[in-house]
Amino acid sequence: MAEHMNTPLPHWEKSGNVMWVSCRSCREWFPCAAELVSQNKIELVCPHCAACFKPADAADTMNP
Amino acid sequence: MTCENPPIELSSYLLSLGRAVFQTAHSLSVVQEITALQHLLGRAGRYPVIHVPQPRLVDGRTSEIGLVTNLCASRELMAHALSISDHRECARTFASRASTGIAPVDVGRGQAPVQQLVAQGGDIDLRQLPALRQHVFDVGHYVTAGHCSTIEPDSGADNTSIQRCWVKGQRLLSFFPYSGSHNARNVEKFWARGEPCPVAIWIGHHPAVVIGSQAKLAYPESHWSAAGGIAGQSIRMVPTITHGDRLKVPADAEIVIEGWIPPHRLEADGPFAEYPGYVGVQIATPVIEVTCLTRRREAILHDFGGGLEDHLIPENMAMEGKVYTLVKPVAPTLINVHVPFSGRRFHAYLQFRDPPRGEVRDALMAALAYRRLRTVVAVDEDIDIFDDRSVLWAMSTRVQWHRDTIEADGLTHGNLDPSLPLGATTVTKLGIDATLPPAPAYGLPKPVAPRNAVSDSALAAAAKALKEVDMTGWPST
Numbered sequence A: 001m002a003e004h005m006n007t008p009l010p011h012w013e014k015s016g017n018v019m020w021v022s023c024r025s026c027r028e029w030f031p032c033a034a035e036l037v038s039q040n041k042i043e044l045v046c047p048h049c050a051a052c053f054k055p056a057d058a059a060d061t062m063n064p
Numbered sequence B: 001m002t003c004e005n006p007p008i009e010l011s012s013y014l015l016s017l018g019r020a021v022f023q024t025a026h027s028l029s030v031v032q033e034i035t036a037l038q039h040l041l042g043r044a045g046r047y048p049v050i051h052v053p054q055p056r057l058v059d060g061r062t063s064e065i066g067l068v069t070n071l072c073a074s075r076e077l078m079a080h081a082l083s084i085s086d087h088r089e090c091a092r093t094f095a096s097r098a099s100t101g102i103a104p105v106d107v108g109r110g111q112a113p114v115q116q117l118v119a120q121g122g123d124i125d126l127r128q129l130p131a132l133r134q135h136v137f138d139v140g141h142y143v144t145a146g147h148c149s150t151i152e153p154d155s156g157a158d159n160t161s162i163q164r165c166w167v168k169g170q171r172l173l174s175f176f177p178y179s180g181s182h183n184a185r186n187v188e189k190f191w192a193r194g195e196p197c198p199v200a201i202w203i204g205h206h207p208a209v210v211i212g213s214q215a216k217l218a219y220p221e222s223h224w225s226a227a228g229g230i231a232g233q234s235i236r237m238v239p240t241i242t243h244g245d246r247l248k249v250p251a252d253a254e255i256v257i258e259g260w261i262p263p264h265r266l267e268a269d270g271p272f273a274e275y276p277g278y279v280g281v282q283i284a285t286p287v288i289e290v291t292c293l294t295r296r297r298e299a300i301l302h303d304f305g306g307g308l309e310d311h312l313i314p315e316n317m318a319m320e321g322k323v324y325t326l327v328k329p330v331a332p333t334l335i336n337v338h339v340p341f342s343g344r345r346f347h348a349y350l351q352f353r354d355p356p357r358g359e360v361r362d363a364l365m366a367a368l369a370y371r372r373l374r375t376v377v378a379v380d381e382d383i384d385i386f387d388d389r390s391v392l393w394a395m396s397t398r399v400q401w402h403r404d405t406i407e408a409d410g411l412t413h414g415n416l417d418p419s420l421p422l423g424a425t426t427v428t429k430l431g432i433d434a435t436l437p438p439a440p441a442y443g444l445p446k447p448v449a450p451r452n453a454v455s456d457s458a459l460a461a462a463a464k465a466l467k468e469v470d471m472t473g474w475p476s477t
């Protein structure tokens, strides 16, 4: 999994709030709640190809 | 009025609308095509009710069940459905009708059109419903206008609220009550006891009942009396097949899905295009194990176009009543409220008639306490709060930002705010006083330059000159 880690930003700079996940099967990206990825308990469902996979098995992830 | 009037329902309402209904002659797919029609019509500034008698399912077959969408996209039509002569009167009317209420009445199964057909167990197949997959990124087909009813286990009071439900299988739905919502609290209480939560989802009704059931109430408090008050007649209720008298549903709805929410079972739900106009990301939500599906013989599935006027207008109109109720006691000079589609559910415009010093700021504080609102703008009576340009003009000409704004941190907020920093549990809200300073004494002009104007007689003469002129081809912007 690639690392796109958060860097602490000063409060006047904008930051995002959505994590993106690249599907294990089709590799397309979709937005996902960050806690769903960090907890790694529930299988994600790809909206592009319907593949189900644990967050740890994603092709890639992108932090906010 | 009482229940002696003919019961209000969706199909007879559609028949009453005449040309305000667009019945599609083309076969449209449940995958994005019907929603695309809403997008195109909205861009053209047109909001007919859209009736698709024969939606095309994913496998190419025609659905036995028709679909209606854009039912609530027009403020004018919603006001008509509520017997309000002008949609701009909604705030006061809602506030008054919701507080008076009309009690529901119970009917037996024989008088309940929604239970004409009953499927249980293996006979249920939710995939036969023409549930739409509306937008790019939507993970699947959703029941979007499902009013999910649950029970508060201690008092037995029911709650009903619109929640999106992903059709996950033959007898399985997702269920997304916002955190802190009354349905979410009910589910948590059952789960704390280790019990499944009973649930029934009613779909499709006269829009007065749809909007009436969205009145904002205390917890726990059943919605049916307020809904009857807003609709102008008693809502006819029938016990569910699965839960009996414990959980009732509107007898004149189109479709009801009954089941249980099993304890602590969470599954992925979304992405789904949500009300702020952005995609709601994939999250974990409870599921519903479906036990029974009842419907009318000629049932119509009601759909809300996610994030479109159709989705926002009814809720926003209900919000106007609630905000009016919150603010009026502290600000008697409040005369109207608008929750504009342009601000989704985050903005409200308050209109005042000659407020004394301090009252507008009191009103801003009261309105900002409403969870979903993030920005509240106060204006005078001469500003049209149903025209964003008019409100922006007041903001650009009557506000000194250091003097006329109130910023408050750490307040509760609505979910799905796309601008919220990750991990934030509260938000900063803004109140803007865009009213003019008060006159020094009654009867004197306000101490500011007057606005540009032409006389009424000049306007009448101009209107006469334009009468029956063909304006086709004239630039509109």
Ligand SMILES: [Zn+2]
Binding pocket: A023, A024, A025, A026, A027, A028, A046, A047, A048, A049, A050, A051
């Ligand atoms: Zn995929």
